[in-house]
Amino acid sequence: MGKTIGIVSLKGGVGKTTMVTALAGAFFRLGKKVLIVDGNLSMPNLGLHLNIIDPKTTVHDVLNKEAGVKEAIHPYPGFDILPASLFTNAKVNPFLLKNNLREIKRKYDVIVIDSSPALNDETLAVMLASDEIFVVSTPDHPTMSTSLKAAKIAKQRGTPISGIILNKVHKKKFELPLKTIENTLEMPILAVVPYDTNVLKSLSFMEPFTIHNPFSEGSEEVMKFAAMLVGEKYSGRSFMNFFRTIVPAKQDINREIFYEGFFK
Numbered sequence: 001m002g003k004t005i006g007i008v009s010l011k012g013g014v015g016k017t018t019m020v021t022a023l024a025g026a027f028f029r030l031g032k033k034v035l036i037v038d039g040n041l042s043m044p045n046l047g048l049h050l051n052i053i054d055p056k057t058t059v060h061d062v063l064n065k066e067a068g069v070k071e072a073i074h075p076y077p078g079f080d081i082l083p084a085s086l087f088t089n090a091k092v093n094p095f096l097l098k099n100n101l102r103e104i105k106r107k108y109d110v111i112v113i114d115s116s117p118a119l120n121d122e123t124l125a126v127m128l129a130s131d132e133i134f135v136v137s138t139p140d141h142p143t144m145s146t147s148l149k150a151a152k153i154a155k156q157r158g159t160p161i162s163g164i165i166l167n168k169v170h171k172k173k174f175e176l177p178l179k180t181i182e183n184t185l186e187m188p189i190l191a192v193v194p195y196d197t198n199v200l201k202s203l204s205f206m207e208p209f210t211i212h213n214p215f216s217e218g219s220e221e222v223m224k225f226a227a228m229l230v231g232e233k234y235s236g237r238s239f240m241n242f243f244r245t246i247v248p249a250k251q252d253i254n255r256e257i258f259y260e261g262f263f264k
């Protein structure tokens, strides 16, 4: 039975969709069967990241009960995608997502759901459909305040956020320190992905960055995070990892704790 992972943040542009495609690439590299789902129904962009512009059947049709969920799943090299429609004004019931995904869960090792950057029913529906939720945040005060709000809402809805994916990190002194972010949000940082222009380049090629630049620092982080989610270890291929075995980074320790807590 697959595990459903929701990727959320109440702020736009932090990298949710980028992270969903990167995770798809990472799970593929780990040999897992993965489906990614566009849960951003009002402003979908998951398909756009992968050159799937106007698919015949979409999650909108499924939520409108005009198509079965299997009909709306499209193959992409390495994984499957359930895209949303860019060109519809149809009002749908996002809360049907959970039951529709339940129907196909056993076909996949992991299902990863992208979400809308707003506090609306779409985001709540993604939270309800997920077994585990992760928030994408950047290391600054405005984003952290929205992450705090997301954490509060997820907790109220019964699926607390399991951890933070810190993205677009410049490693500058003016950025909020990891410890401050963790203490404020009261959850662990499980991946730290640097700001990298190669991520923008991979987007121009419409490919996940974990496939386009498989051994970049960001890709190695997403690989380790993805492996942790399925109870596996990815030791990493880059030179940097050698030093990290001697002096582990904060997120290495957090992933280890998460792994031990969930899978041992």
Ligand SMILES: Nc1ncnc2c1ncn2[C@@H]1O[C@H](COP(=O)(O)OP(=O)(O)OP(=O)(O)O)[C@@H](O)[C@H]1O
Binding pocket: 009, 011, 012, 013, 014, 015, 016, 017, 018, 019, 040, 045, 116, 117, 167, 168, 169, 193, 194, 195, 196, 197, 199, 200, 203, 218
């Ligand atoms: N680590 C990174 N380094 C550099 N650029 C990045 C990184 N992560 C994401 N980006 C870029 O930031 C932009 C926004 O990313 P993305 O579309 O994934 O955000 P989002 O949270 O899904 O936004 P929205 O809420 O509007 O859907 C994209 O151009 C993407 O390529």
Ligand SMILES: [Mg+2]
Binding pocket: 016, 017, 018, 040, 045, 046, 114, 115
């Ligand atoms: Mg997006």
